Amino acid sequence: MTKGRPVVIVQLPERLKLGEAQTFWGEIEPVLKADRPRLVFDFSQVRQIDSAGIDMLLHCLEEVMRQDGDLKLAAVAPESAVILELTRVDRLFEMFDCVSDAVESFHGYPAHALTEQHPWQSGETSEIGYLKMTG
Numbered sequence: 001m002t003k004g005r006p007v008v009i010v011q012l013p014e015r016l017k018l019g020e021a022q023t024f025w026g027e028i029e030p031v032l033k034a035d036r037p038r039l040v041f042d043f044s045q046v047r048q049i050d051s052a053g054i055d056m057l058l059h060c061l062e063e064v065m066r067q068d069g070d071l072k073l074a075a076v077a078p079e080s081a082v083i084l085e086l087t088r089v090d091r092l093f094e095m096f097d098c099v100s101d102a103v104e105s106f107h108g109y110p111a112h113a114l115t116e117q118h119p120w121q122s123g124e125t126s127e128i129g130y131l132k133m134t135g
Contacts, residue, residue, distance in 0.1 A: 005036060005037075005038055006038070007038045007039070007040060007103045007106050007107075008031060008037065008038065008039050008040070009039075009040045009042055009099055009103065010028065010031070010039060010040065010041050010042060011042045011044075011045060012024070012041055012042060012043055012045060012046050013045065013046070014045050014046060014047050014048070015046075015047065015048045015049075015053075016046055016048065016049040016050070016052070016053025016056065016057075017048060017049070017050045017052055017053060018050070018052040020053075021052040021053050021055070021056035022052075022056075024056060025056055025059065025060075028060065029063070032060055032063040032064055032067070032069075033063065033067060034067065034069070035067060035068075036067060036068045036069045037064055037067055037069035037070075037071075038069055038070055038106050039060075039064060039069070039070070039071045039072070040071075040072050040073075040074050040096075040099055040102040040103055041057075041060075041071065041072070041073050041074065042074050042075055042099050043073055043074065043075050043076040043077060043080055044074075044075035044077070044099075046076075046077060046080050047077070047079065047080075048079075049080050049083050049084075050083075051087075054083070054084075054087050054089055057089060057093075058089065058092075061092060061093065070094075070106070071093065072093060072094045072095070072096060072102045072105065072106075073093045073094070073095045073096070073102070074095070074096045074097070074098060074099040074101065074102040075096075075097065075098055075099060076095055081095075
């Protein structure tokens with residue numbers, strides 16, 4: 001059995017506005033172009049998002065889909081959730097209350113099961129990557 005692809009958790013900056021979104025895109029683009037990327041965008045620090053931030057999210061989703069991957073959102077604060085709902089972007093993403101739930105959704109079994117040894121595992125149980133983006 002082959003080891004699953006890692007899930008990369010990306011901490012989004014506090015502000016997803018024009019300048020920050022452009023900077024973020026430059027930093028995240030290589031990750032998006034990986035073969036079949038599996039990403040979770042952690043919204044827990046996001047306090048402001050505007051149309052440039054929404055546009056950046058859509059570009060990220062588009063690039064991930066081109067690479068036959070998946071992008072999920074986690075820990076979206078109510079202020080950001082309202083913007084995503086008003087723009088109907090929330091319909092395009094799977095959204096989770098917390099990062100661990102989003103990561104688990106890629107595996108189909110609880111994250112704590114990743115730390116337990118099972119007969120079908122080769123010994124390496126860590127499948128979770130972490131990438132922190134700050135603005």
